[in-house]
Amino acid sequence: MTVKLDAKMPTGALAQKWDKHRFEMKLVNPANKRKYSIIIVGSGLAGGAAAATLSELGYDVKCFCFQDSPRRAHSIAAQGGINAAKNYQNDGDSIYRLFYDTIKGGDFRAREANVYRLAQLSVNIIDQCVAQGVPFAREYGGLLANRSFGGAQVSRTFYARGQTGQQLLLGAYQALERQVARGGVKMFPRTEMLDLVVIDGRARGIITRDLVTGAIESHVADAVVLGTGGYGNVFFLSTNAQGTNATAIWRAYKRGAAFANPCFTQIHPTCIPVSGEYQSKLTLMSESLRNDGRVWVPIKAGDKRAAADIPETDRDYFLERKYPSFGNLAPRDIASRNAKEVCDEGRGVGESGLGVYLDFSDAIKRLGADVIRERYGNLFEMYQRITDENPYQVPMRIYPAVHYTMGGLWVDYNLMSNVDGLHVIGEANFSDHGANRLGASALMQGLADGYFILPNTLGHYLASNKLEKVDDSHPAFREARTAVDERTNRFLSINGKRTVASFHRELGKVVWDYCGMSRNEAGLRLALEKIPQLRAEFWRDVNVPGSAAELNQALERAGRVADFMELAELMCIDALHRTESCGGHFREESQTPEGEALRDDANFTYAAAWEFAGEGKAPVLNREPLLFENVKLSQRSYK
Ligand SMILES: Cc1cc2nc3c(=O)[nH]c(=O)nc-3n(C[C@H](O)[C@H](O)[C@H](O)COP(=O)(O)OP(=O)(O)OC[C@H]3O[C@@H](n4cnc5c(N)ncnc54)[C@H](O)[C@@H]3O)c2cc1C
Numbered sequence: 001m002t003v004k005l006d007a008k009m010p011t012g013a014l015a016q017k018w019d020k021h022r023f024e025m026k027l028v029n030p031a032n033k034r035k036y037s038i039i040i041v042g043s044g045l046a047g048g049a050a051a052a053t054l055s056e057l058g059y060d061v062k063c064f065c066f067q068d069s070p071r072r073a074h075s076i077a078a079q080g081g082i083n084a085a086k087n088y089q090n091d092g093d094s095i096y097r098l099f100y101d102t103i104k105g106g107d108f109r110a111r112e113a114n115v116y117r118l119a120q121l122s123v124n125i126i127d128q129c130v131a132q133g134v135p136f137a138r139e140y141g142g143l144l145a146n147r148s149f150g151g152a153q154v155s156r157t158f159y160a161r162g163q164t165g166q167q168l169l170l171g172a173y174q175a176l177e178r179q180v181a182r183g184g185v186k187m188f189p190r191t192e193m194l195d196l197v198v199i200d201g202r203a204r205g206i207i208t209r210d211l212v213t214g215a216i217e218s219h220v221a222d223a224v225v226l227g228t229g230g231y232g233n234v235f236f237l238s239t240n241a242q243g244t245n246a247t248a249i250w251r252a253y254k255r256g257a258a259f260a261n262p263c264f265t266q267i268h269p270t271c272i273p274v275s276g277e278y279q280s281k282l283t284l285m286s287e288s289l290r291n292d293g294r295v296w297v298p299i300k301a302g303d304k305r306a307a308a309d310i311p312e313t314d315r316d317y318f319l320e321r322k323y324p325s326f327g328n329l330a331p332r333d334i335a336s337r338n339a340k341e342v343c344d345e346g347r348g349v350g351e352s353g354l355g356v357y358l359d360f361s362d363a364i365k366r367l368g369a370d371v372i373r374e375r376y377g378n379l380f381e382m383y384q385r386i387t388d389e390n391p392y393q394v395p396m397r398i399y400p401a402v403h404y405t406m407g408g409l410w411v412d413y414n415l416m417s418n419v420d421g422l423h424v425i426g427e428a429n430f431s432d433h434g435a436n437r438l439g440a441s442a443l444m445q446g447l448a449d450g451y452f453i454l455p456n457t458l459g460h461y462l463a464s465n466k467l468e469k470v471d472d473s474h475p476a477f478r479e480a481r482t483a484v485d486e487r488t489n490r491f492l493s494i495n496g497k498r499t500v501a502s503f504h505r506e507l508g509k510v511v512w513d514y515c516g517m518s519r520n521e522a523g524l525r526l527a528l529e530k531i532p533q534l535r536a537e538f539w540r541d542v543n544v545p546g547s548a549a550e551l552n553q554a555l556e557r558a559g560r561v562a563d564f565m566e567l568a569e570l571m572c573i574d575a576l577h578r579t580e581s582c583g584g585h586f587r588e589e590s591q592t593p594e595g596e597a598l599r600d601d602a603n604f605t606y607a608a609a610w611e612f613a614g615e616g617k618a619p620v621l622n623r624e625p626l627l628f629e630n631v632k633l634s635q636r637s638y639k
Helices: 014-024 045-057 095-105 112-132 164-182 247-254 287-291 318-322 332-344 361-367 369-387 442-464 475-494 500-515 521-541 553-577
Strands: 037-041 060-064 185-188 191-199 202-210 216-220 223-226 265-271 294-298 356-359 396-405 422-424 606-611 620-625
Touching (some): 014 112, 037 045, 045 060, 045 164, 045 185, 060 191, 112 164, 164 185, 164 442, 191 216, 191 247, 191 553, 202 223, 202 475, 216 475, 223 247, 247 422, 247 553, 265 332, 287 369, 294 332, 332 356, 332 396, 361 369, 422 442, 475 521, 475 553, 521 553
Parallel strands (some): 037 060, 037 223, 060 185, 223 422
Antiparallel strands (some): 191 202, 202 216, 265 396, 294 356, 356 396, 606 620
């Protein structure tokens, strides 16, 4: 074991840790900040917020994204909202309650101190975004409005209709563009990071490809930040945009950064069901809909009557029946598994039988269609355009789909990986959501990381270390560039028969079937045979047309899918070793008599941080024990 996992946890009482840590961290003198250069890969909520804030502080920032504009980062897709413990509703919320809900929601597989800090910072995020002009929904009297999300019994979710991510991203984007105009941030759109450069154990730069001209370039800096999003696209079918990928974090893993809890992926219960073989994208219907929509299936298996013809007595509102306290707002992992269970029993609806109803008829009767339209109008319209069914008149059909990845690069309390100088923020790190993320907590985490945590902790790193001057003639840069060139040429020279997409689709099905909503030992072992075979075939038979010196999307995708082929294997290795069930990781061998996830705290209360041991070698498992001093580990119950 070579990786040293030191979480750098501050001492002291939980509620004081972050303040105390901020006081104890070293500062960079304002006049010296411009002497430090920082690379930020990613311009989503995490990366965009970090780039704008660090530049505002005076650092010299370079920001990279593969889209044509930072405001097209995938954060733009977020619909339902962002949590914050403002307690505007006076319904019993507090920082401690948000902390508790989040750590319990994650099935006690996250660090207490990180999650507490997240709850503390949640209130600052709302102030920051309001000051930027983000148009959050408001009550009649002018106060910001809230709604409920899964896993909570209070209303603490701030929202801008069903477009919260877009509005928050516009806020971060305008702050970023201001810095671009000032000259503090140099923006590199349509530029993909293809490798990390590590010199003397420190991250000192990246190698990129200009996606328009194909030029391979080296960028040197004093620190590198990855805010490159999640890797749910490994499943091929997911709610993520097609471009989302794992390349940046996977390249960093292969350069020494530990990858934590890769098998912790989130399956979201409310997505539009798959409709056919050739579909390449799934669409989320926001969790916010479960505030007013009721989830049900027919009581009898094989009941194919139209929803309107099934009387109340023949309906099973299974979430309300099984979890009376939380009802339709049970957390995502639980709602997803229950939907799968009723479909496996033959009670699913729609042509494929892989669907459950999300029914608004009661809410429309109670509140009127106009109120429902005001709350969810754009989501209803999206649903109707995709399915050609009017959800004001017939219930929506929904089914779980891959949505988010709780795993990611391991980071300490300062959001630094085990590679000095390499910081990881937003969905790309593994930090705060444990084994299951609660709804509306990803935006909170990405913005806490970017606006409030990293700007402090990165300064501490720079002020605490003497960094040698390096330039891109350093052998480590030359070696990384050569590796990128060779890999690119290899893709182009295979001239095989199968498209990249066909390999991606096949890989995704293997991961979904054996490492998806539930997993067992036999299935995972089978997946671990299938994935290397598929990977070997990929490198033998993939077809990547065109050249490297032009816009070549087949080439871009080939690189991303090649990385998914390796990451998928690590996910299955991680899932196989964790013989307990927890959150989104449901091991069929480990369940309570009622079929709920059964943790094994004696053996698995740790973050599993995997270390790359070399090509063809088994990865090495490092464990960061999780200590719970403030909350009592209990069987999660939402009944
Ligand atoms: C449909 C949908 C709805 C959601 N709704 C909600 C919600 O209501 N509330 C909530 O809290 N969360 C929600 N989420 C989750 C949340 O949106 C994401 O977790 C979050 O926005 C991720 O932000 P990020 O900044 O970490 O990454 P992203 O926004 O994905 O940004 C990644 C950035 O990295 C760049 N990048 C990636 N790889 C490279 C590379 N190799 N080289 C260069 N650049 C690279 C991209 O160009 C992009 O700029 C939703 C997610 C989806 C898919």
